[in-house]
Amino acid sequence: MCSCVAAALLSVAATGRDGIEHPGTSKPDASLRVGTYNIRYSAGDKEDSPNAWNKRKSDMVDLIVKMNLDAFGLQEVCPNQTKYLVERMPHYAFVGEYRNADRKSGEASPVFWRKDIFVDEGHGTFWLSETPEIPGSKSWASACPRVCTWVRLRDKRNGKAFCFVNTHTDHMSMRACAEGLRLILSRMKDFAPSGMPVVLTGDHNTRETWEPAKIVAAELRNSLYISETPPAGPWRTFSGWTWKEHEAGIAEALEKPVEIRDTSFGHRIDYIYVSDGVKVKSHATLGDSRPGEQLYPSDHFPVMAVIEL
16 A cells, blocks of 8 residues: 555544544544554465465555554564564554564564654563563463563653553463463563553453453453443454454443353453553444455454543
8 A cells, every 4th residue: 555545544534344433633632542453473374365464464554554543562473574564654663572582583562653742761571471581481381482562652742651561461371371461560560650651452362251351450441441432343352264244242242241241242352451540532343354355454353442641
């Protein structure tokens, strides 16, 4: 997509298959659009698959651009994917390290932000293990190394600062998932000074009724439940590439007891949490398909929220 089309997507409202309006740049300085998106690692699908990276990457970035996010976390980002993202979205800066011991291979969980809005006032990456400063380390029967990336951002427009934290916890070991999130919450006290607002995003590989999610919910607030307007879009955030013509919506799921919606409406494992004092104006999951296809840009749906610090 040429830069003129990207500019048009940023400047006008668009409506996706999920019926959610995706506003353009006309928003008050007090509000920030934040998000999280597992983009599916590039080697995860064969080249002859309809879900191959080279076939879906343009549609995936188009969706990110359409969301017009100010800051967002991605997961499962491999080096070749980073290169493509940077080429397609030069108005964003990012930080993040790849999870393998060489720091050059494997997946990253980077944080991106708009260069014209924010200043980076410190950032870092650590491994979700008992030795978090050792690259490639893993613990608690984790299937693979996992990382957390954080950055302190200051808004050039109003001087407000917050800490954006992004991660992808283990998918096999519930203990590793829980301990990884517990480690993040503990270290957050060091890199997010007392009183600084925090946004924690990521594919946490846990449903809200499971112990890892309960650990986070005890200290931070799930943006889904504190949105000042009704949350919109599909309930599930993990599609596993499974197409659905009609998605079970968040509103429908919220009419059911938590134990039922947690098991009957699909996997909701991607989260945006905020600290006390952060206002959530709106929250949405975007179930957009690739144009003209019964296919998705990734095996997860992006989640976004409009917040005020």
